Amino acid sequence: MHILLLLHLTILFVFPPLLLGIIGKTKAFFAGRIGPPLLQPYFDIFKLMHKESVYSVTTNWIFMAAPMVSTAAILAAGTLMPLADFKPPIQFWGDMVLFVYLFALARFVIVLAALDTGSSLEGMGASREATFGCLSEITMFLNLTILALLSRSLSLSEIFLGGLSSSWLQVGPVLILVVVSFFLILLVENSRVPIDDPETHLELTMIHEVIVLDHSGIDLAYVLYGKAVKLFLFASMLVSVIITFRVHDFLIDTAFFFFELIVFAVLIGIVESTMARLRLNKVPYLLFSAFIFSIFGFTVILVRGGH
Amino acid sequence: MALLLISLSIxxxxxxxILLFCRSKEISACVFLWSLVAACGFGLWSALSVLCQKAMSLPLTGVDFRVHGTIPLGEFYIGIDALSAxxxxxxxxLSLAAGIYGYGYLRDYTGQRNTGVHFALYHLLIIVITLVLVAKNAVLFLVAWEIMTFVSYFLITFYNESESVRKAGYLYLISTHVGVFCLLVMFLIMxxxxxxxxxxxxxxxxFPLALAALLFxxxxxxxxxxAGFIPFHIWLPHAHPAAPTHISALLSGVVVKLGIYGLMRVMAIVKDFPLWCGVLLLIMAAISGVGGVLYALGQHEIKKLLAYHSIENIGIITLGLGIGMIGHAYHQETxxxxxxxxxxLHTFNHAVFKGLLFLSAGSVIHCTHTGDMDHMGGLFKLLPWTGHLFLIGxxxxCGLPLFNGFISEWLVYRALLEGVFHLDVFGIIFSSLAIVALALVGGLAALCFTKAFGVIFLGSNKSSEGHQGKEGRLSNIDIKEGDLMLRGPMILLAAICLWGGLFPANMVYFAFQGTQAITGLQIPFVLKEAVINxxxxxxRVLSFGGVIFSVLALVRDFLVLHYPVRLTETWSCGYVKLSHRMQYTASSFARPILKIFRSALVFxxxxxxxxxxxxxxxxxxSSVKDVSESLLFRPLFYxxxxxxxxxxxxxxxxxxxxxxxxFLFLVILLVWKLI
Amino acid sequence: MLKILKTRFKQGCRTILFPKAKAPDLPQRYRGRPIIAGQNGSIDLGKIFFNPDSDIVYSNDYSMATSKREDLVLSQEREMALARALNERMLKIFGRSLKLRQVSAGGCNACELDLNVLNTPVFDLSRFGIQFVASPRHADGIVVTGPVSRNMREALLKTYEAIPEPKLVIALGGCAISGGIFSDSPQASHGLDTIIPVDLFIPGCPPHPLTTLDGLLRLLGRISS
Known part of the structure; x- marks a missing residue:
């Protein structure tokens, strides 16, 4: 049992940056180029660990601590999330609320760190990040409520480990709506195209990149790593909703889970390659549509009586 | 009970x-401070002794104190049940913390007003609020309630040389009087x-259901x-900023909560309400929660912002109450x-952290002589204590994990989610909408407090360069941290915030004791376990996060040994003439979200x-106008x-x-009697 | 999406395999490293403009970037010393990940445009882990173009200071190296190396993308001479 927990943590700690690498490779393929190596995110993090950190004289310890707090909060959220057939190390009735709130904590400190620099660019990024974050949180909660209602459980591990196995047959359309809504939320929360472009090189056009404009060295490494883990957690949550099928063979299930994740990363890469970034004032509409999808799903449940 | 009586007599x-010695500022202040500490100590002891009782005896006996026939129709009858406790x-x-703070705050007060009278009124307020909380007779309750309104009016209008303060005081007095009229009718029917x-x-x-609905x-x-539900809240954002800081803390932490206490008391008395009462409460709670925080986002004045946040938190508390009533109406006692x-629990937590926030905001205003957040900034370096305490608040x-707000918000979420499981379609719709409202409130509160904390304490000071404030140029040398009398109460409240977040079991247990007093039912042990475990x-998750944090910090420290940290200026795209006033202000920070919600408020x-x-x-x-004030109450008042x-x-x-x-009245009475 | 896939299927991967394979042949018109003919002394690559009507004879060789300013001066006596790889410690750090911030210090946009070409599918700088980033805090080095006019001097210094150590400085184009056509002007500086220490000089007006790529890869030890 302990070995399984250890394995869960190992996957949680080690695997996430690879997803970014896969997204990068997919985008390169669509652009007709070779693209950065799959392990590029690891190289970047390794390099940043060997650089000094530069701080603004305006900043306080909040700026320094924020990357660590946010990464620790995201990793702590990871201990609630089942991966493949691995039960999470900790589970309890109502842990989904903590799961969302840990992400809120991570966002809170990063936003404060941005304001700590006193730069107007980062203030702008902080304002946008906080705005979109609070709008995506409501959809997140509604989606989780739907999943809880379908699986009759308030614990992530029970919802994702078998709780939804019969739901696809009974209320498939609901789950489709939830998946679409979740996917939009994933794009917003992880600042992917079409909400934000992690690869633009202008300070003004970004949300998440501009918020960490002043971080350097190991702090930036933590930020990048935390972002990767967040994407990984969202992706594995979505994958667990989409594919509830299990053969109950430990190795095959795990391998299949990783395969799903990789396919999912490729999917994000395809979205990024085929879409342009939205104008900033259109982003709320996207968030709103995610919310509407979720509301529709909820209505369908009430009408069908899936509860 | 005896302890409480000791506390009251002190x-x-x-x-x-204090009134006797009010000419001597030193003596009256000294008497005030020590009697406050003693009285609050005894009071806390009495409350805890009730809450810690293992088995609750229902109905309560042995903790009452009554003097028969003192008031017509009523009697001096007080008693502590778990709800009162x-x-x-x-x-x-809170009154201990706010009182000590007030002592420190008014010590440097050099104006004309007599601080001794203020201190005596403060004690009087404690007495009458205690009476409101322990009254077991409606007449006594109403009398204490009325006196409380008057006493708090005098405390609010401490700075009555300013017209806005006087206006705010009248507004408070008038609106609460309208409330008293309703209460009078209600208690008469009861x-x-x-x-x-x-x-x-x-x-x-x-009580028959129809009558219960009327009473509700x-x-x-x-x-x-x-309590300040939207749209009845109009007095709240005016009175809080007008009052001296420690009074604002007490207003927001306790006086407003008495509305909640009253509702709970009525629920304990009447018990069975029709379903729609709970639904109405839930809807009003959602409106208050979201509305409160949206208005708070639009405020640039720190105390006004906090006042609107009180409305928001009342909304969260009422969400819990509403789902409780709905659950009770469905006979789903879980x-x-x-x-x-x-x-x-959220009532308690809100009192603690809002008290903390008001007190630290008071320290900020005390130092900077302005309440406008857009003229602050960079105070974290100058006021490290206040800054850290405000951060904890x-x-x-925001209900973030590690702190007490999370525990109570989790409980409310839990209740709503259980509602989704246990109720019928109608109940599911309302509880899930309430979940969405609560999530929105949580997110917006986080947005609002990153704004408040960021703009006040982080970045660099906006007033020190170029800006000519009302008080003239503010130089950084003026800004000094308050002494232990100001800091001590805040540290106490911050410690309770952390304690409540890290070791929640005790407070949840106390809240369950109070719940038993409301419902009059014994809560099964299994349910308590199912909530506390x-x-x-x-x-445990949080401690795991703590371990990860320390590992990350160790790695960082190790790397910093090899690659030392360097200080330089904030990256500003190579711009040479950077000024402090180029920072993002509170107005610009809140603008995107206000634009999104512009149809819900007058922005x-x-x-x-x-x-x-x-x-x-x-x-x-940019400004945000209060819709209910400008569209509903102004025409009504007109x-x-x-x-x-x-x-x-x-x-x-x-x-x-x-x-x-x-004479005419007497004649009419006589005629009426004769007929 | 299908359209993109169809195009991809038709065109395949457009990235050149340089440096593993030979670089594509450059057209006849391309003016690369000058040939020192006869006794006409020395040529400073940092000062010439590679224009056709000068009396210099140009070869087709695009490798011109050097690690030292004096190596840019070609003379009859010695072989040209192209850029050397960074030391082992730096290579360990930057070998697989190098983020650069570009500073246009009064440039005419020619160098900037040709630098941008490196991000196109054909050259695809990202496959070497080299990327341009928004903030100097995230960067490992700056690429400076233009003669560093007086108005841009402080901004450049601020950017340089904002980059965390260890860091690289790359002077791109004749203007950055020597002041170029502005070398007589009091408003321009006479070479970036007079302001901050430079690790790589890439001559040209503007430098061909291959020259730049070649220089960067030599610096990272991917091409050894």
């Missing part, structure tokens, strides 16, 4: 002493039904005005228990945006004013006329 004696707990903690004005008999009486509406308006417990009020698991930007290449001078001002002008002739001002009135 307060009575010391307030007389729970509120006494938060009340004494008393008529029960045949006694004592709460015991009322509790034993069975009266209580909802009467207590709702005190939902009801958790909902009530969440409401109670902000994290708690997950919270302990949540603490106005005045001034013009310069389109020229080299703009010489321009000014922009009509009332017009109508009452017509009746003005009655008040002639001549004594003879008034004697005539008395």
């Amino acid at each position: 307060l009575i004696i010391s307030s007389l002493l 729970f509120f006494l707990l938060l009340f004494f903690i 008393g008529a039904q029960a045949g006694s004005m004592n709460f015991d008999q009322m509790t034993a009486t069975q 509406m009266l209580a909802f308006v009467g207590f709702g005005i005190k 939902v009801a228990f958790i909902g009530y417990a969440g409401a109670l 902000s994290l708690s009020i 997950p919270l302990l698991s949540a603490t 106005r930007v005045e001034g013009k945006i310069s389109k020229e290449y080299f703009p010489a001078w321009t000014s922009l001002k 009509v009332i004013k017009k109508f009452s002008r017509k009746l003005k002739w009655i008040q002639s001002g001549h004594t003879q006329t008034y004697i005539l009135y008395v």
Whole structure:
């Protein structure tokens, strides 16, 4: 049992940056180029660990601590999330609320760190990040409520480990709506195209990149790593909703889970390659549509009586 | 009970002493401080001794104190049940902290006003609020309630040389009086039904559902005005900023909560309400929660922002109450228990962290001589204590893990989610909408407090360069941290915030004791376990996060040994003439979200945006108007004013006329008696 | 999406395999490293403009970047010393990940445009882990173009200071190296190396993308001479 927990943590700690690498490779393929190596995110993090950190004289310890707090909060959220057939190390009735709130904590400190620099660019990024974050949180909660209602459980591990196995047959359309809504939320929360472009090189056009404009060295490494883990957690949550099928063979299930994740990363890469970034004032509409999808799903449940 | 009586008598004696010595500032302050500490100590002891009882005996006996026939229709009958004890707990903690802070705050006060009288009134307020909380007789309750309103009016209008303060005070007085009228009617109906004005008999009486609905509406308006539900909240954002800081803390932490206490007391008395009452409460709670935080986002004045946040938190508390009532109406006691417990716990937590926030905001205002957040900035370096304490308060009020706000919000979420599981379609719809509202409130609160904390404490000071404030140029040398009398109470409250977040079991247990008093039912042990155990698991997740944090910090420290840290200026795209005033302000930070919600509130930007290449001078001002104030109450007040002008002739001002009135009234009475 | 896939299927991967394979042949018109003919002394690559009507004869060789300013001066006596790889410690750090911030210090946009070409599918700088980033805090080095006019001097210094150590400085184009056509002007500086220490000089007006790529890869030890 302990070995399984250890394995869960190992996957949680080690695997996430690879997803970014896969997204990068997919985008390169669509652009007709070779693209950065799959392990590029690891190289970047390794390099940043060997650089000094530069701080603004305006900043306080909040700026320094924020990357660590946010990464620790995201990793702590990871201990609630089942991966493949691995039960999470900790589970309890109502842990989904903590799961969302840990992400809120991570966002809170990063936003404060941005304001700590006193730069107007980062203030702008902080304002946008906080705005979109609070709008995506409501959809997140509604989606989780739907999943809880379908699986009759308030614990992530029970919802994702078998709780939804019969739901696809009974209320498939609901789950489709939830998946679409979740996917939009994933794009917003992880600042992917079409909400934000992690690869633009202008300070003004970004949300998440501009918020960490002043971080350097190991702090930036933590930020990048935390972002990767967040994407990984969202992706594995979505994958667990989409594919509830299990053969109950430990190795095959795990391998299949990783395969799903990789396919999912490729999917994000395809979205990024085929879409342009939205104008900033259109982003709320996207968030709103995610919310509407979720509301529709909820209505369908009430009408069908899936509860 | 004896402890509470000791505490009350200490307060009575010391307030007389203070009045006696009010010419000497030192003596009166000294008496105030020590009597406050002693009285609150005894009060806390008495509250805790009730809450810690293992098995609750229902109905309560042995902790009452009654003096028969002191007031017509009523009697001096007081007693502490778990509900009273729970509120006494938060009340004494907060009045202790706010009182000590007030002592430190007014010590440097050099104005004309007599601080001794203020201190005596403060003691009087503690006495009457205690009476409100422990009264077991409706008449006593109402009398104490009225005195409380008056005393708090005098405390609010401490700085009555300013007109806005006087206006805010009147607004408070008038709106709460409307509430008292409703309460009077409500208690009269209850008393008529029960045949006694004592709460015991009322509790034993069975009220028909239709009457219960009427009573609920009266209580909802009467207590709702005190609690500040939208749209009855108009007095709140005016009174909080007008009052001295420690009074604002007490107003927001306790006086507003008395509305909640009243509602809970009515629920304990009447028990069975129709379903729609709970639904109405839930809807109003959602409106108050979201509305409160949206208005807070639009405020640039720190105390006003905090005042609107009180409305938001009242919304969260009422969400718990509402789902509790709905659960009770469906006979799903699990939902009801958790909902009530969440409401109670959030009441306590809000009192603590809002008290902390108001006190630290007061310290900021004390130092900077302005309440406008856009003129602050960079205070974290200058006021490290206040900054850290405000940060703890902000994290708690946003309900983030590690702090007490999370525990109570989790309970409310839990109640709503249980509601989704256990209720029928109708119930599911409302509880899930409430979940969405709560999530929105949580997110917006986080947005609002990153704004408040960021703009006040982070970045660099906006007033030190170029800006000429009302008080003249503010130099950084002026800004000094307050002493232990100001810091101590805040540290106490911050410690409670952390304790409540890391070791939640005790407070949740107390909240369950209070819930038993509301519902009059014994909560099964299994349910208590089912609520407390997950919270302990949540603490395990947090400690895991703590371990990860320390590992990350160790790695960082190790790397910093090899690659030392360097200090330089903030990256500003190579811009050379960077000024402090180029930072993001509170207004600009909140603008995106206000634009999204612009249909829900009156968001106005005045001034013009310069389109020229080299703009010489321009000014922009954004403001958020309170819809219910400008669209609902101003026209209403206008009509009332017009109508009452017509009746003005009655008040002639001549004594003879008034004697005539008395005479006429007596004649009418006589005639009525004869017929 | 299908359209993109169809195009991809038709065109395949457009990235050149340089440096593993030979670089594509450059057209006849391309003016690469000058040939020192006869006794006409020395040529400073940092000062010439590679224009056709000068009396210099140009070869087709695009490798011109050097690690030292004086190596840019070609003379009859010695072989040209192209850029050397960074030391082992730096290579360990930057070998697989190098983020650069571009500073246009009064440039005419020619160098900037040709630098941008490196991000196109054909050259695809990202496959070497080299990327341009928004903030100097995230960067490992700056690429400076233009003669560093007086107005841009402080901004450049601020950017340089904002980059965390260890850091690289790359002077791109004749203007950055020597002041170029502005070398007589009091408003321009006379070479970036007079302001901050430079690790790589890439001559040209503007430098061909291959020259730049070649220089960067030599610096990272991917091409050894």
